[in-house]
Amino acid sequence: MSLLGKFRKFISGSFTATVGIGFTVMLLGDSAVGKTCVLVRFKDGAFLGGNFIATVGIDFRNKVVTVDNTKVKLQMWDTAGQERFRSVTHAYYRDAQALLLLYDITRKSSFDNIRAWLTEIYEYAQKDVVIMLLGNKSDMAAERVITYEEGQKLAKQYGVPFMETSAKTGVNVELAFQAIARELKQRGAQQPTEPKFKIHDYIESQKQKSSCCSGLM
Numbered sequence: 047m048s049l050l051g052k053f054r055k056f057i058s059g060s061f062t063a064t065v066g067i068g069f070t071v072m073l074l075g076d077s078a079v080g081k082t083c084v085l086v087r088f089k090d091g092a093f094l095g096g097n098f099i100a101t102v103g104i105d106f107r108n109k110v111v112t113v114d115n116t117k118v119k120l121q122m123w124d125t126a127g128q129e130r131f132r133s134v135t136h137a138y139y140r141d142a143q144a145l146l147l148l149y150d151i152t153r154k155s156s157f158d159n160i161r162a163w164l165t166e167i168y169e170y171a172q173k174d175v176v177i178m179l180l181g182n183k184s185d186m187a188a189e190r191v192i193t194y195e196e197g198q199k200l201a202k203q204y205g206v207p208f209m210e211t212s213a214k215t216g217v218n219v220e221l222a223f224q225a226i227a228r229e230l231k232q233r234g235a236q237q238p239t240e241p242k243f244k245i246h247d248y249i250e251s252q253k254q255k256s257s258c259c260s261g262l263m
């Protein structure tokens with residue numbers, strides 16, 4: 047086994063050994079779409095403003111969320127969006143139970159590249175991985191170039207849940223991780239007689255929406 051393989055095994059092994067229910071969530075998307083900021087917003091409730099420092103390789107953060115009185119530990123892997131780290135991050139895809147795929151609503155190229163990201167996901171990730179599409183930076187309404195409807199349409203084409211988030215204001219960030227945690231927990235715990243958890247319906251009922259045009263959807 048390669049050194050990278052051993053490291054990966056150690057990280058996931060040491061995590062699952064110390065928890066009851068634990069899942070791995072990976073954040074993907076072009077460089078500077080806000081993966082690190084979304085993660086920091088969720089983990090610490092703060093916004094990492096200031097100078098942009100690109101992630102090198104991969105970074106890890108843990109957080110425990112409560113789903114219906116059960117503690118669910120999420121190990122979150124923040125990947126580097128830069129092309130030169132792609133082969134490193136590919137090696138981690140298959141260990142993730144969920145993938146948050148981000149684009150920046152103010153940068154068209156990051157949206158156009160979503161299809162390429164999904165192609166990579168289908169190649170390298172587990173077949174039943176939970177995927178969610180996030181249009182980040184929804185606070186930047188004046189610079190928006192991708193409409194909410196365009197994001198929603200793309201997500202529908204691939205059959206994945208969608209929402210717009212802002213790491214700056216915090217809109218929908220907690221919800222994205224809560225929905226993922228619920229979906230993963232219920233997949234694992236589901237009894238044949240239990241009604242199936244519907245992640246799309248859950249998100250739609252919880253999502254913060256503006257009445258019009260502010261971008262905080």
Ligand SMILES: Nc1nc2c(ncn2[C@@H]2O[C@H](COP(=O)(O)OP(=O)(O)OP(=O)(O)O)[C@@H](O)[C@H]2O)c(=O)[nH]1
Nearest residue numbers: 077078079080081082083100101127183212213214
């Ligand atoms: N206004 C606004 N700025 C954001 C938001 N999220 C991230 N940013 C800014 O966007 C830049 C990139 O954010 P990062 O979180 O470092 O991006 P990343 O996707 O992790 O980038 P890589 O590590 O290169 O893959 C930073 O300058 C952030 O301050 C957001 O929701 N709103």
